[in-house]
Amino acid sequence: MDLxxxxxxxxxxxxxxxxxxxxxxxxxxxxxxxxxxxxxxxNEMSELTAMGYLEQPHTSAGRVPSPAGYRLYVNELMxxxxxxxxxxxxxxxxxxxxxxxxxxxxxxxxxxxSSMTQYPAYALTMKPPVAVKRFDFIYVDQNTxxxxxxxxxxxxxxxxxxxPFSVHQEQxxxxxxxxxxxxxxxxxxxxxxxxxxxxxxxxxxxxxLVAVVASxxxxxxxxxxxxxxxxxxxxxxxxxxxxxxxxxxxxxxNFIADGSRLVDDLPPAGMGADGIRVTIGPENLAEELKxxxxxxxxxxAGDGMRGYIGVVGPTRMDYSGVAAKLSYIAxxxxxxxxxxxxxxxxxxKLVLKESEHxxxxx
Amino acid sequence: MDLxxxxxxxxxxxxxxxxxxxxxxxxxxxxxxxxxxxxxxxNEMSELTAMGYLEQPHTSAGRVPSPAGYRLYVNELMxxxxxxxxxxxxxxxxxxxxxxxxxxxxxxxxxxxSSMTQYPAYALTMKPPVAVKRFDFIYVDQNTxxxxxxxxxxxxxxxxxxxPFSVHQEQxxxxxxxxxxxxxxxxxxxxxxxxxxxxxxxxxxxxxLVAVVASxxxxxxxxxxxxxxxxxxxxxxxxxxxxxxxxxxxxxxNFIADGSRLVDDLPPAGMGADGIRVTIGPENLAEELKxxxxxxxxxxAGDGMRGYIGVVGPTRMDYSGVAAKLSYIAxxxxxxxxxxxxxxxxxxKLVLKESEHxxxxx
DNA sequence: ATTAGCACTCGGAAAGAAAGAGTGCTAGCA
DNA sequence: TGCTAGCACTCTTTCTTTCCGAGTGCTAAT
Numbered sequence: 213m214d215l216x217x218x219x220x221x222x223x224x225x226x227x228x229x230x231x232x233x234x235x236x237x238x239x240x241x242x243x244x245x246x247x248x249x250x251x252x253x254x255n256e257m258s259e260l261t262a263m264g265y266l267e268q269p270h271t272s273a274g275r276v277p278s279p280a281g282y283r284l285y286v287n288e289l290m291x292x293x294x295x296x297x298x299x300x301x302x303x304x305x306x307x308x309x310x311x312x313x314x315x316x317x318x319x320x321x322x323x324x325x326s327s328m329t330q331y332p333a334y335a336l337t338m339k340p341p342v343a344v345k346r347f348d349f350i351y352v353d354q355n356t357x358x359x360x361x362x363x364x365x366x367x368x369x370x371x372x373x374x375x376p377f378s379v380h381q382e383q384x385x386x387x388x389x390x391x392x393x394x395x396x397x398x399x400x401x402x403x404x405x406x407x408x409x410x411x412x413x414x415x416x417x418x419x420x421l422v423a424v425v426a427s428x429x430x431x432x433x434x435x436x437x438x439x440x441x442x443x444x445x446x447x448x449x450x451x452x453x454x455x456x457x458x459x460x461x462x463x464x465x466n467f468i469a470d471g472s473r474l475v476d477d478l479p480p481a482g483m484g485a486d487g488i489r490v491t492i493g494p495e496n497l498a499e500e501l502k503x504x505x506x507x508x509x510x511x512x513a514g515d516g517m518r519g520y521i522g523v524v525g526p527t528r529m530d531y532s533g534v535a536a537k538l539s540y541i542a543x544x545x546x547x548x549x550x551x552x553x554x555x556x557x558x559x560x561k562l563v564l565k566e567s568e569h570x571x572x573x574x
Numbered sequence: 575m576d577l578x579x580x581x582x583x584x585x586x587x588x589x590x591x592x593x594x595x596x597x598x599x600x601x602x603x604x605x606x607x608x609x610x611x612x613x614x615x616x617n618e619m620s621e622l623t624a625m626g627y628l629e630q631p632h633t634s635a636g637r638v639p640s641p642a643g644y645r646l647y648v649n650e651l652m653x654x655x656x657x658x659x660x661x662x663x664x665x666x667x668x669x670x671x672x673x674x675x676x677x678x679x680x681x682x683x684x685x686x687x688s689s690m691t692q693y694p695a696y697a698l699t700m701k702p703p704v705a706v707k708r709f710d711f712i713y714v715d716q717n718t719x720x721x722x723x724x725x726x727x728x729x730x731x732x733x734x735x736x737x738p739f740s741v742h743q744e745q746x747x748x749x750x751x752x753x754x755x756x757x758x759x760x761x762x763x764x765x766x767x768x769x770x771x772x773x774x775x776x777x778x779x780x781x782x783l784v785a786v787v788a789s790x791x792x793x794x795x796x797x798x799x800x801x802x803x804x805x806x807x808x809x810x811x812x813x814x815x816x817x818x819x820x821x822x823x824x825x826x827x828n829f830i831a832d833g834s835r836l837v838d839d840l841p842p843a844g845m846g847a848d849g850i851r852v853t854i855g856p857e858n859l860a861e862e863l864k865x866x867x868x869x870x871x872x873x874x875a876g877d878g879m880r881g882y883i884g885v886v887g888p889t890r891m892d893y894s895g896v897a898a899k900l901s902y903i904a905x906x907x908x909x910x911x912x913x914x915x916x917x918x919x920x921x922x923k924l925v926l927k928e929s930e931h932x933x934x935x936x
Numbered sequence: 937a938t939t940a941g942c943a944c945t946c947g948g949a950a951a952g953a954a955a956g957a958g959t960g961c962t963a964g965c966a
Numbered sequence: 967t968g969c970t971a972g973c974a975c976t977c978t979t980t981c982t983t984t985c986c987g988a989g990t991g992c993t994a995a996t
Contacts, residue, residue: 255938614970635959
């Protein structure tokens with residue numbers, strides 16, 4: 213299923229032409245670039261269309277890349293783009309001040325990413341899912357006890373629980389055994405109604421307390437996992453012709469503005485080798501993103517935490533430029549937060565190294 | 575310059591009609607409402623137009639309120655709107671959980687306000703301008719000293735300053751005297767180049783240190799004054815027909831997304847007696863807001879801090895409904911944060927009291 | 937295998953026509 | 967004097983119609 217060299221060049225030219233102009237690209241324009249006649253191009257394009265890499269908005273328009281076409285372009289065709297000195301300098305400068313707390317930093321990184329790419333951007337740092345390591349129950353008086361939960365990240369949470377009825381020491385001990393048996397080592401997503409039910413069934417006369425403690429547990433875990441997310445530049449969508457329809461723009465901006473939806477969409481099949489993941493149009497899970505694309509990069513935020521930065525844009529996105537920028541920013545963040553160099557790809561490192569010499573200029 | 579009763583009714587009807595439909599309203603529609611013939615209405619409207627309360631988009635369209643018309647409507651004509659039980663219940667519920675820190679709270683209040691009004695909204699708590707009460711300089715060694723600034727809000731800030739040259743104790747003492755003389759009691763806005771210059775001139779051989787300490791001072795003051803601001807629902811603008819032009823929408827959304835611009839626009843001539851301020855179209859200072867309106871309410875955030883919530887929308891905004899909602903939310907916030915009741919207007923209190931009986935329903 | 941030429945298609949811009957809403961004015965009526 | 971009815975006029979909006987051109991697919995020639 214390998215394409216000829218010329219087909220590749222044509223597909224590349226179509227993708228990049230369309231990215232640049234947002235207009236279907238026709239055979240005549242390509243003729244010059246490729247170096248053969250428009251008729252030849254037409255034949256080739258016709259085949260590419262049959263293979264599913266190109267599409268025709270209508271009979272007498274030029275061609276437009278299909279999602280599969282973009283995918284091929286992203287995977288094999290596109291050239292890694294180098295940033296200009298000015299760009300690396302701008303990023304380095306922004307990242308220089310590390311004295312911020314994590315939430316402010318995420319907000320700033322979101323801004324930075326958005327302003328560098330001209331697309332809406334988000335940045336977040338995700339803590340690994342947390343579970344409770346052990347529960348302790350402290351009996352205070354017959355109406356009162358304290359739950360203490362030690363989490364896997366060594367945080368300790370506690371809650372004083374005051375009851376409208378009385379319990380005695382043994383009941384609390386039972387409860388302790390129950391929770392240590394059923395609620396340790398599970399993350400908040402794994403706590404289901406049915407676990408709670410079965411625990412309640414096993415609880416005997418401490419029945420009524422299970423729900424209270426369970427909800428406390430879930431609160432702890434959820435709070436520990438919540439990722440601060442910075443979102444910026446949502447309105448930049450309006451620069452893109454594909455979102456000139458206010459309704460489309462509105463729907464997508466809503467989606468973006470709600471950080472939690474983005475986070476849900478995250479934990480992905482995995483990042484590419486270079487720490488970049490591109491999902492194109494229909495590849496996205498969320499309905500709202502079905503005809504947009506997302507490019508994201510991951511970085512090491514230290515302490516076992518992983519972070520993500522990403523941008524959202526039309527399928528006709530400048531993948532190459534965006535990928536390069538995200539990659540560079542992610543590498544910078546890894547350095548900043550974890551002191552490590554780029555997580556995987558060598559390219560990051562190279563770009564980084566290269567820039568360090570230029571830093572003083574720009 | 576008082577208008578006849580009928581003129582008032584007509585103006586009110588035009589404003590409310592236009593608010594509801596976004597279309598210029600013609601004489602025929604009003605005829606029913608007002609209870610006289612369309613010709614009469616036309617005469618009246620023509621006079622109202624001459625007085626500057628109405629405008630004609632073009633010769634053969636209906637009338638539209640002018641900014642002056644809106645103003646009159648807001649000041650005298652519009653009826654205070656009561657919230658429904660469902661609305662008050664929703665607001666009360668949202669405000670119930672007070673355990674948040676201020677930044678999260680602002681974000682949530684922004685969301686709440688936006689979702690209640692269907693317009694973009696912001697919420698912020700502004701600390702009163704802070705000044706330095708006194709400076710202390712601690713001599714550490716010949717290259718190092720510490721500046722300690724006690725602010726009027728009793729916060730203490732400090733900075734260790736390391737010099738590439740040496741100073742001795744007396745110089746630091748001089749510096750201390752200088753700063754205590756020139757930089758105490760002034761807010762960050764009042765620190766001008768010229769004050770810094772004149773201090774430098776008076777500084778003698780400590781000349782070079784003045785700029786360093788001055789910039790530290792400004793940093794402190796700015797940081798102390800920075801208000802956490804929550805912005806939400808910017809994309810709701812796109813629901814409004816006047817922002818269907820993506821360029822307009824983009825410009826305004828940009829403005830809104832940048833919290834600092836909004837804050838600058840704030841410290842206003844003053845709130846109305848009921849704690850609500852409405853600025854209509856050209857009344858706004860910021861160029862970006864010249865054909866939008868802003869309704870804002872202030873609340874007491876305790877500890878001498880004042881907070882503001884506001885919404886941005888087209889001049890054709892539902893002033894009455896928005897004002898009622900903001901008023902109610904602001905009153906709730908005052909109660910929540912300062913334990914006080916509404917700052918000024920009695921209406922707030924009344925609405926509030928009224929709702930407290932309904933709280934459990936909704 | 938490539939290219940030149942040609943007829944055909946289809947969307948989008950431009951031009952023209954018709955519709956409709958609303959005004960302003962004049963004249964008649966209480 | 968104030969209100970209403972009627973009518974001619976204005977101006978936008980919308981719908982059609984027309985026209986143009988970019989781009990295609992095919993065929994025949996190199």
